[in-house]
Amino acid sequence: MSKRLSFHRLTPSLVPLLLLAAGCSQGEAKDDAAKGSGGGGGRAPSVFVGTVATASLSDRIEAVGTAVANEQASLNSTVNERIESVRFADGAFVPKGAVIATLLQAEESANLGVQSARLKEAELQLARLRQLQAQGFATKARIDEQVAAVETARAQGNAVRAQIGDRVIRAPFSGWLTLRRVSPGAIVTTGTPIATIVDYSRIKLDFTVPELLLATIRPGLAIEATAPAFPGETFTGTVASIDPLVDPVTRAVTVRALLPNPQLKLRPGMLLTVELSGRPRQTLVVPELAVLGQGGENFVYRVGQDNKAVRTPVEIGIKRDGKVEIRSGLSAGTRIVIDGTVKVRDGGAIRPVDPQAARAGRPQKAAA
Structure with missing residues (x-):
């Protein structure tokens, strides 16, 4: 009860102070509102704008492939015999049919005689029987028997010549021989490698691409390849063939390209990085910063009437050199926000700024 009486006694003295505090608060609120409306706090944000442009683009595919010789064969012995001579030097070029090595063939030569x-x-x-037949002293049956004897002797001679041929190792095509690993006098068995011949005047390059890009690949498509062994140098070629089978595990298909190799820089087995382009086209492009994503949707802010931002969904394609392909949703020449999108909301006012004029330092005026 005493506290209640004390409150009533203090109330008359506090009323003027409370009224003064309330007036100050209302004044500050009005000042804040005035600052918000006239001090710049509610002004439209400045953003860089540009127009949707057209550009030449093509699908670019990068892959890693292995160089393969145009032709390569291992020259193996087909008999058990001693090497008589080796007729090539390490890494030497030999024409088709050149003798690479010979095996002993003394017994076969004697048999041929x-x-x-x-x-x-x-x-x-x-010949004597035919003369006798003409005189009526030889029957036709006897002539036929002797003809068969001649053919048999001829076939036996050819068989011996084939045995001698097996003991002469020849180049099946023109190419370069690998390092020699056999010497005269060594005994080789069936299947022993004598040499390996390689034709790498043209390189086959095998690489894989995803099956989703099969529509982009076709025979005759130009490719570019680079090798770590030759930094800064590009080797060009064309797609020669596409494997008809798709790997069911990797969902990729093997593509073979042919690369001319006149200077013999590329070697079989080298690892090459391949780049090829397909489906060249004229298409719409916008700066990459202009495209925003939310969920599964891509969109840009289009500059609408009265400089209002309009959120516009777009379908995008490939990205290249800071540009994004626009497949649908915009048309050439449409004005869009290309930088400062974080300050923009759908339907909100914006102050368009020309990037080129801004870089030049010229004052900007909001477009009507």
Whole structure:
């Protein structure tokens, strides 16, 4: 009760102070409102604007491939024999048909002499029988028998010549031989490698691309390849063929390209980085900073009437050199916000600024 009486006694003295405080608060609020309306706090944000442009683009594919020789073969012995001579130097170029090495063939040569003599004898006997037949002293059956003997002798001689041919290792095509690993006098068995011949005047380059890009790849498409061994140098070629089978595990297909190699810089087995372009086209592009994403949607802010920002959904394509391809949603020449999008909201007012004029230091005026 005493506290209640004390409150009533203080109330008359506090009333003027409370009224003064309330008046100050209302004044500050009015000042703040005035500052907000006239001090710049509610002004439209300044943003850089540009127009939707057109540019030439193409799908670019990058892959890693392995260089393969145009032709390569391992020259192996087909018999068990001793090497008689080796007729090539390490890394030497040899034309097609050149003798690479010979194996001993003394026994086969002697056998060939025997078969040649038998053939000659059989042919002479056949000639005498034909003379006798003309005189009526030889039957047709006897002539046929001797003809068969001649053919048999000839076939036996050819068989011996084939055995001798197996002991002469020849180049199946023109190319370069690898380092020599056999010497005269060494005994080789069936399947022993004598040398490897490589034709790398043209390189086959095998690489894989995802099946989703199959529509971009076609025979004759130009490619560019680079090798770590030759920094700064580009090797050009064309797509030669596409494997008809798609790997069901990687969902990729193997593509083979051909690269001329006149200076023989590229070697089989080298790792190359491949780049190729497909589907060249004229398309719409905008700066990459102009495109925003939310959820699964991409959009830009288009400059609408009275300089109002209009959120516009777009379908984008590839990105290249700071530009984004626009497949749908905009047309050429449309004005859009290209920088400062974080300050923009859909339907909000903006102050368009020309980037080129801003870089030049010229004053800007808001477009009507």
